[in-house]
Amino acid sequence: MTKKQVTLIATAAMGLEAVVANEVRALGYSEVNVENGRVTFSADVSAIPRCNLWLRTADRVKLLIGQFKATSFDELFENTKALPWEEFIPEDGEFPVIGKSVKSQLYSVPDCQSIVKKAIVDRMKNKYGIASWLEESGAFYRVEVALLKDVATLTIDTSGVGLHKRGYRIGQGDAPLKETLAAALIKLTNWKPNYPFVDPFCGSGTIPIEAALIGQNIAPGFNREFASENWGIVPVNLWDKAHEEAEDLANYDQPLDITGSDIDHRMVEIANNNAIEAGLGDLVSWKQMQVRDFNHKRDNGYIIGNPPYGERLGDKKEVEKMYKDLGHALQNYPSWSVYILTSNENFEALYGLKATKKRKLFNGFIKTDYYQYFGKRV
Known part of the structure; x- marks a missing residue:
């Protein structure tokens, strides 16, 4: 057969x-x-x-x-x-x-x-x-x-469990971002692994972990199984070859400057554990930090984040303040590119700057915009 x-x-x-x-x-x-x-x-x-x-x-x-x-x-x-x-x-x-x-x-x-x-x-x-x-x-x-x-x-x-199930997420928060969407948010930028990368709303760490996988060209399915592994039409040697190819193409020596931060120390700990499970424990730096305290030594970096949206009434004011704090903190980093996914239609006004480009995306069933600010290269 x-x-x-x-x-x-x-x-x-x-x-x-x-x-x-x-x-x-x-x-x-x-x-x-x-x-x-x-x-x-x-x-x-x-x-x-x-x-x-x-x-x-x-x-x-x-x-x-x-x-x-x-x-x-x-x-x-x-x-x-x-x-x-x-x-x-x-x-x-x-x-x-x-x-x-x-x-x-x-x-x-x-x-x-x-x-x-x-x-x-x-x-x-x-x-x-x-x-x-x-x-x-x-x-x-x-x-x-x-x-x-x-x-x-x-x-x-042919997949079995959905491809977003990479196998590394052993802990998560209330509204985790799908791994596939996190990878897409990065793919929609022109980030390269030699640039610094920061997610100031890291939650359970999905975006920084996906960035590390992309940065070292590690196949996202390396740590899981698929339904078609047992199929007669896909001989075992083809799976062996595919895994060998993935191992050969991985660039484990690629240095990375990736940071994930969050206001909640519990989420920072969960993110760190997930990174360790993914085999990326040494590649991503994690820290508890408020967005208003953002600082970085290098020029031409990338911020990619999926902040809280303020969908619940009680969270709205807090979230709006967070957007304002982010915009204020990043005024000092005009050469950085910023990419933010949110359903909050007032994001640009709160952030204090009109986006260079917007892209409509869905986070689950929530309609969102991906606000893209291209940094001024120095």
Whole structure:
């Protein structure tokens, strides 16, 4: 059961599709199609381990099995059954079916899931010559049927747990930033590892830790497992090669000047523990500090932060003061570039300066703006 050329979908949070597409291209896959929420590309099957290990800003990597129009359950069943499932799933494979439906005539997701499941079972029993039931005692293949405007897209998830789960976060605060979004915030700047990097609202340390991983070119998936590691279509030697490549490309000797600070000493301790878990204990400096006390000896640094938004009424005044303090402290650092993610629409007025550029992003379900201030180079 081997299949060399596959079509993959790297799913992306809204607003980050172009960032994910750039990462896919950087891995050498040039035939890239960018749509809302996803980046589709064709590649050799070796792309499954490589993309899972290396994509910093994608949510998942899915294997596309087929796509077709379906306005009736008969159409959904017959078109699903016509797909070559046996080329991907072995006869003992475990394959639960999940689903979603948006603006489609087939709106009952449970019905769609059960029909897709039955169609795959019928196909596989026929192809494998099985008269009774399928055991489903082997490797895990999570199938998804996604209906959008009456077009059904059938995929198998290669990642397992979402790619934001790097494996290093052993502690977190109340509203942790997803690792994938943290990496994207850095990717949306032109920071290079020879510049100082500061997150003055570090919380559990996600942004500085992701910066250290980027700075030393460490694959974000180095410390975790993936569903497709047990698949027959992805031989073990391809996973071994992908891990060897990640080890060879890591630049552990790259010096870094990365600092994470927070007003809460408990969060500073959690951030430090997370960095140690990531194997980056010596690479990031952590300190308890208020933003108004920001100081740095070097020119041309970068501040990237996800401060509290003041969504809760009681926090609003405190947060607004924090934004003012930040703007006041950074008046003395005109050569530094500043990037702040917040949902607070008055940020520019509070900070005291209009952003050079703004980008709309979502932090979970919260609409935010990424305020970008480009430093004056000296």
